[in-house]
Structures are given as C-alpha cells and as structure tokens.
Amino acid sequence: MSSQAVQLHIKDNHVVMDNGVVQVYLSNPGGFVTRIQYNGIDNLLEALNEKNNRGYWDVVWSEAGSTGTTGTFERIVGTSFNVIVETEEQVEVSFTRIWDSSLKGKQSPLNIDKRYVMLCNSSGFYSYAIFEHLKEWPAFNIPQIRIVYKLRKDKFHYMAVGDNRQRLMPLPDDRLPGRGEELVPPEAVLLVNPVEPQFKGEVDDKYQYSCENKDLKVHGWISQESETNPAMGFWVIIPSNEFRSGGLVKQNLTSHVGPISLAMFLSAHYAGEDIVLKLQPNEPWKKVFGPTFVYLNTLLDHEDPLDLWEDAKYKMYEEVQSWPYDFPASHDFQKSSQRGSVCGTLLVRDRYISDEYIIAQDAYIGLAPPGDAGSWQIECKGYQFWTRANEEGYFSIKNIQSGDYNLYAWVPGFIGEYWNNVVLKITSGCEINVGDIIYEPPRDGPTLWEIGIPDRSAAEFYVPDPNPKYINKLYIDHPDKFRQYGLWERYAELYPNEDLIYTIGVSEYRKDWFYAQVTRKKNDGSYQGTTWQIKFNLHDVDASGIYKLRLALANANVSELQVRVNDLKQLDPPLFTTGVIGKDNAIARHGIHGLYWLFNIDVPSLLLSKGDNTIFLTQNMAIGPLALFQGIMYDYIRLEGPGPFSSH
Structure with a gap:
C-alpha cells in the first residue's frame, strides 16, 4: 500500500482529500460527498445523480406537537468550510451550518458540524457530525438522522449484510412502474418484468435487510469484475453502538436496492413514535454521531469476490478494537482517557426455579441515561453503552462517556427488566465495580x-x-x-x-x-x-x-x-x-x-x-x-x- 502523505486540495467549489489510495471529493461549502476515486475507477458513487444526491447526511424533522414518525426531509447543507487538521498523517475538514431565527419553520433548528477525516495509508475515510440545539431555540422533533451513500448501479450488484444474508440484487429500474408492481406497504415491490429475468417473481423490500444494532457493524456492496477492473468492495463500518438510539436489539436499515448503503443513527423503525427525539421548550441538546468508516477493498488476481466480505469483516473487527478513536479533532468527541468503566456480576433470584442464585449468562447489561425500567428501549437523546455477560454472569463496560446513567439489564430466559435507579456518575478515568447485583424477575407462584x-x-x-x-x-x-x-x-x-x-x-x-x-x-x-x-x-x-x-x-x-x-x-x-x-x-x-x-x-x-x-x-x-x-x-x-x- 502507498505510504504517501495525506493531501488536501482546495478548489473553488470542492475540496479533495487524497492519501494516494483513495480520493474523496466534497462539495464546498455544502459538504456533500460527490466523488470517490479508488483503484482506477473515477467515481464509485452514482454520477447520474445530482451532486447533492450521492453521499450526504440528512435529517427528518417536524414542528413541536406533531405526531407520527414523518416530517420534513432535509439534506444537511454546509454554509462554511474549515480545515481542522492538515498533516502528512491526517486531514480533517468541517462543513458547518448555523441556524438563526429567520429560518424558523424552514430549517431544523440545529447547528450541525459535518466532519470528514482521512488518515495516511487508510483505504477509506471517516465521517462524523456534531448536532447542537440551543436552549432558547424552538422545541421540535427529530424522527431520523443518517448518512446515505448511493453507488453506481452499473457496477455494484452484489450486496452483503451478514454471513448468511448476501445475494445478487435487482436494479433500481426493476422497481419502476412496468417492471415492478407496488405492494402494501409501498416499500415492497413485486418484480414482474425485471431487466434480469432471474429476479422475476421476487419481492424486493429494503426492510427485509434490516438488522439489530448488535449485529449491524459492517454491510455493503461488491462490484462486478471486468477485464479492466477487478472486483471491489464498498463497506459502511459502524464501530460502536454508543451513538445509536434504542439499545442493542433496536433494528435499523442497512443496504438495499439502489445500490444504497446507510449509516442509521436515529430512526423510528421497529419502535414507532415513542423513539422520536422530541426536544422540549428550553431544552439544550448536543450529540456526536459517529465516526463511521467507509472502507474500500479490491481483489488481487483471480481471488473469490466473497473474500472482500471476509476482509471487510476483519477490518470491522480492527475498527471496533480501535474504539473510541484517538484521531477525531472535535472536543465533543471524548477520547478513551476521558471515559470511565463499570463492571460487576449479574445474578438471578427465582425461588421457583432454584434455591441458589442463577448465573445471568448472556444477559444484556447497559448504561443509558436515567429513566424508568426499560426506558432505554426508546431513549434517543443521550449515549448508551451495552455489553453481554459472560458464562459467569460477569460484565465489563469500558469507554463510557462521562455523564449520569442508570444501570439496566435483561436476561434471556427470564421475563421483565432489571433497573437500578441509583445514578452512576461516570467521570474521566473512573473504574466502578458494582459487585454482585441481583435481578428478581416477576414471580408470584409456581x-x-x-x-x-x-x-x-x-x-x-x-x-x-x-x-x-x-x-x-x-x-x-x-x-x-x-x-x-x-x-x-x-x-x-x-x-x-x-x-x-x-x-x-x-x-x-x-x-x-x-x-x-x-x-x-x-x-x-x-x-x-x-x-x-x-x-x-x-x-x-x-x-x-x-x-x-x-x-x-x-x-x-x-x-x-x-x-x-x-x-x-x-x-x-x-x-x-x-x-x-x-x-x-x-x-x-x-x-x-x-x-x-x-x-x-x-x-x-x-x-x-x-x-x-x-x-x-x-x-x-x-x-x-x-x-x-x-x-x-x-x-x-x-x-x-x-x-x-x-x-x-
């Protein structure tokens, strides 16, 4: 791999991050990803789309008092560009947009700072964003926050979201009237006359590829091999769940026909209005979403294209092990040294099953903002930190951002929720051992x-x-x-x-x-x-x-x-x-x-x-x-x- 220094080229209407492996073009000052060059391919993104419809952050928002899970769709458009870091090892750029009261009703009342990071020798790039709502601004709702990447439909036809969930995919054209027949709900389409006859009679629906957060760490696409270009992989890697709402078993969209790949941060899917983020009057709020990593890989001669999926999984494990990253330059992203840890052992007491304590093997144990039992399911404003207990019921949660939390748990095989209303105050470097904690599931008789x-x-x-x-x-x-x-x-x-x-x-x-x-x-x-x-x-x-x-x-x-x-x-x-x-x-x-x-x-x-x-x-x-x-x-x-x- 090249060891070329990372370079930043600033043009009139775009900037380019280039480390000799990948070149990423970003519109200036909008901050849209318009072009990704890799392995001799001029653009992995769909150049047939408008420049603001290839790689972008978006938010769906609605006025305070609105009900439901829909609202105004808004691609986040930066209005100013800044270079945050520019060294041989790293480039970090920022595209910000600042809200003011003249935009009331026309734009979500948020300050948003979109960041893109490229590291030396890295086959890809990172993105994260800081969302902020000031106390004096209007109350409002946010049903959705995500990043969208729309890839070239002539190149990327094979999709992978898991070891046993991967396949050749239909074309977006196959969903159009005449080729596809809309079903109920309309996201589902019966392919009646697809371009490729092999898909005839199949149903295509993006929700069929949803995934629980705990398993949603890498997904993406593999391109077709050609005489001039070997197969390539485009992968979205999400190394942490801390910034996603709803806990480990909340389900989110992954990749789907387009070809499209998503990084979902906040969504109402599989939870409904209860998980819509609702900012109240005089409520300040700030949260960092990401970083997530776009990873690109390619085959050497005559390898199996599915090796790209195996390599993407290996890269995902590397990224997970590197969390929290040490490179983001924003002070709002807490580094490992600023975080704390909690450990302990969870036991179950159910006298109708055993006179002894029962080990809470594989229990889900997490820290989430203070609430009631089970409130983590619909919590979406703060950060959550989850793990699974081992075969001894022991758990250790590391790298918890500083703040106030309750301890929550649930145990497969037992009904109900463990919840401890004692506030755990996480501070920089703290190591809290809660010892043995006992969950007594609801039980009145045999x-x-x-x-x-x-x-x-x-x-x-x-x-x-x-x-x-x-x-x-x-x-x-x-x-x-x-x-x-x-x-x-x-x-x-x-x-x-x-x-x-x-x-x-x-x-x-x-x-x-x-x-x-x-x-x-x-x-x-x-x-x-x-x-x-x-x-x-x-x-x-x-x-x-x-x-x-x-x-x-x-x-x-x-x-x-x-x-x-x-x-x-x-x-x-x-x-x-x-x-x-x-x-x-x-x-x-x-x-x-x-x-x-x-x-x-x-x-x-x-x-x-x-x-x-x-x-x-x-x-x-x-x-x-x-x-x-x-x-x-x-x-x-x-x-x-x-x-x-x-x-x-």
Whole structure:
C-alpha cells in the first residue's frame, strides 16, 4: 500500500482529500460527498445523480406537537468550510451550518458540524457530525438522522449484510412502474418484468435487510469484475453502538436496492413514535454521531469476490478494537482517557426455579441515561453503552462517556427488566465495580404452564411458508424465514373459519402458535380483530388464592389486547385490557420483534374451574387501510398458581 502523505486540495467549489489510495471529493461549502476515486475507477458513487444526491447526511424533522414518525426531509447543507487538521498523517475538514431565527419553520433548528477525516495509508475515510440545539431555540422533533451513500448501479450488484444474508440484487429500474408492481406497504415491490429475468417473481423490500444494532457493524456492496477492473468492495463500518438510539436489539436499515448503503443513527423503525427525539421548550441538546468508516477493498488476481466480505469483516473487527478513536479533532468527541468503566456480576433470584442464585449468562447489561425500567428501549437523546455477560454472569463496560446513567439489564430466559435507579456518575478515568447485583424477575407462584421462550422475540413460534407468489429467494430455507413478504396473510388461510386454539399439554408452540396475532380479512375486504384461545386443565383450584397471568409481548402495532377467562360473552369489560398500545410496525416490516411489553394480570380463583378452562386473548383493533398490519407478537405467556404463602 502507498505510504504517501495525506493531501488536501482546495478548489473553488470542492475540496479533495487524497492519501494516494483513495480520493474523496466534497462539495464546498455544502459538504456533500460527490466523488470517490479508488483503484482506477473515477467515481464509485452514482454520477447520474445530482451532486447533492450521492453521499450526504440528512435529517427528518417536524414542528413541536406533531405526531407520527414523518416530517420534513432535509439534506444537511454546509454554509462554511474549515480545515481542522492538515498533516502528512491526517486531514480533517468541517462543513458547518448555523441556524438563526429567520429560518424558523424552514430549517431544523440545529447547528450541525459535518466532519470528514482521512488518515495516511487508510483505504477509506471517516465521517462524523456534531448536532447542537440551543436552549432558547424552538422545541421540535427529530424522527431520523443518517448518512446515505448511493453507488453506481452499473457496477455494484452484489450486496452483503451478514454471513448468511448476501445475494445478487435487482436494479433500481426493476422497481419502476412496468417492471415492478407496488405492494402494501409501498416499500415492497413485486418484480414482474425485471431487466434480469432471474429476479422475476421476487419481492424486493429494503426492510427485509434490516438488522439489530448488535449485529449491524459492517454491510455493503461488491462490484462486478471486468477485464479492466477487478472486483471491489464498498463497506459502511459502524464501530460502536454508543451513538445509536434504542439499545442493542433496536433494528435499523442497512443496504438495499439502489445500490444504497446507510449509516442509521436515529430512526423510528421497529419502535414507532415513542423513539422520536422530541426536544422540549428550553431544552439544550448536543450529540456526536459517529465516526463511521467507509472502507474500500479490491481483489488481487483471480481471488473469490466473497473474500472482500471476509476482509471487510476483519477490518470491522480492527475498527471496533480501535474504539473510541484517538484521531477525531472535535472536543465533543471524548477520547478513551476521558471515559470511565463499570463492571460487576449479574445474578438471578427465582425461588421457583432454584434455591441458589442463577448465573445471568448472556444477559444484556447497559448504561443509558436515567429513566424508568426499560426506558432505554426508546431513549434517543443521550449515549448508551451495552455489553453481554459472560458464562459467569460477569460484565465489563469500558469507554463510557462521562455523564449520569442508570444501570439496566435483561436476561434471556427470564421475563421483565432489571433497573437500578441509583445514578452512576461516570467521570474521566473512573473504574466502578458494582459487585454482585441481583435481578428478581416477576414471580408470584409456581409455573402451571408456559408458552414460548422469554427472549423478547417471536422467532420460536410458527412462521409459515410464504405465498409462492411473493418470494425473496435469499430467505428460502433460511433461519430468518420471518423476513419473507406477506406472512400476515397466511393466518386466514391456515384458520379460515375459526381462530387459533392452543391446548396446553397437546399443542406445541413451534408448530401451533402462529408468530403474530394479526387481523382477519373478511369477504367484503375489511378486517376484523381475532380471538385466540388457550385451553388448559386444573386438577384443583385454590379458592382463596390469586393466580397470575404473565403476558410478554415482542411487538404491538396499534393494538388492544383483551383478556377474558372462561366466558368470552359475559365478561365485558374484560378481566384485563392493555388499552391501545404500540406503533412499531414490525409485522409490515418483517421484523420478528419491536418493543418489549410485559403485563402481569391477577386472575381471581372464582373465575377458574376445576378441570377444563379457557383463556381468551382478543386483539380487537382493525381500523382503516392498514388494519392488516395491526396486531401483536407474543414473546412468552405463563400462568402461575398462588404462591406458597397462600392457604393452599
């Protein structure tokens, strides 16, 4: 590799960062990435697009008081350019735009400083940005912040977002009217007359390539090999989750037909309006997003193009190990020496499983801004720092930015949330050992029966085969079968006349519990809610005790779940209702979970009978054109008998 010094060339309307390996052209003062030269290719970005529509930061914003997850789309246009660092080893440039009150209603009330960094001998470049809202500025909402790269459609046809999630992709032209038929929701398109016949009959939908943050560290494209150019890879590497909202299992978009690659920082996908960043009156806010790394690689003679993916993964591991980077010049990006650490051991206490403490193996443990139990799911203003406990329940979280945090955790195999409302104050260089911390999951009595696995996902339930008319070939015989299009419509085909009935001791949740309680399409084209039944037998009923029904949901989308016991018709109002909850749209977007909900319901013994019993679960919301996507996914259901301290 060349060891040429990094050079910065400043022209009238653009600047060029050049380290002899890669040349990156940035519009001046707008700060758009207009051209990336690498390996003899003049531009990896789509030169057919306008210069502000190739590589850019964008924000979606709305006025205070607005509801929903949409708003005004705004590409971030710099108005002044500054050189921050210019040495042989590093160039860092800044494109800023300053807000003033004359722009009220026309531009998001933010100061934004977009930074681009190139290092010596580096096969790529970094980008990060500092967003700031001053106290006296208008309150407003931010549903989305991201970076977008639009690559050449004549070059990049093979996409990779994971070891088992990569394929040749259709062209953007295949989604146009005449070649593609828009489905519901409109992001999904059936390819009826694609340029390449091999894609005919497939569904293309960007949400089929979504990924949980914990697994979303590298994704991108491999170009076709030609006589003059070997295959190349274009990769977006996201080395940390600290600046992304919603924790490790929040799902975000990756790459999709375009060819497009994204770095998502803030989005409402799979969470809904609850995770929209809402700045209140007199609320100052500042946050650094990134840096993320665009990595470029190329093949030596006659190697397998898929080696580029393996190399990109190796590079990703290097970048993760280098976090937090030591090179960003902004004082707002905290270096390793300014950060602190927290360690400890998480144990579970559930006396109905064991008299001993249970090791919280593989638990998710994190620091997020102070809130309530589970508030990290929708936290989007600050930074979050997460890890997984080892086989001893030990955890260590390093490089935590200074500030105030609560400690949060959840343990696969157990319901509920650990939350410690003691504020942990992280300061430069601090090392906090919290020792043994004990999580006592909700539990009132012994398990009488259970359905599913408490892991915040509906993946263990019955996911049907897709309609053969709506296939994505990648997900045939794939563990992520739930990503196929249209699975919600299979419910009415499997249960044409009556809803799902599940019998404890006879039914098996992997085969007999449909992955989502969706609405039912009627003959007139409208939709209606559905009522599922759980049938079970009790040898005896403790007349003086209270039974407990635990309902853990992995997803809810404009749904109301009502619970009745043994009498569907008479019990009105129901024994329990969630009220209308959820806007995470995971059913329509092929996610097997959205936000997690836990409901703990007292079931008086007088409602139960010795012998046969039935619990009725009614999702009664079915309103408007998107009623087919209203519904819930269950994570886990358990009925507990009265505890040992009753007179039983």
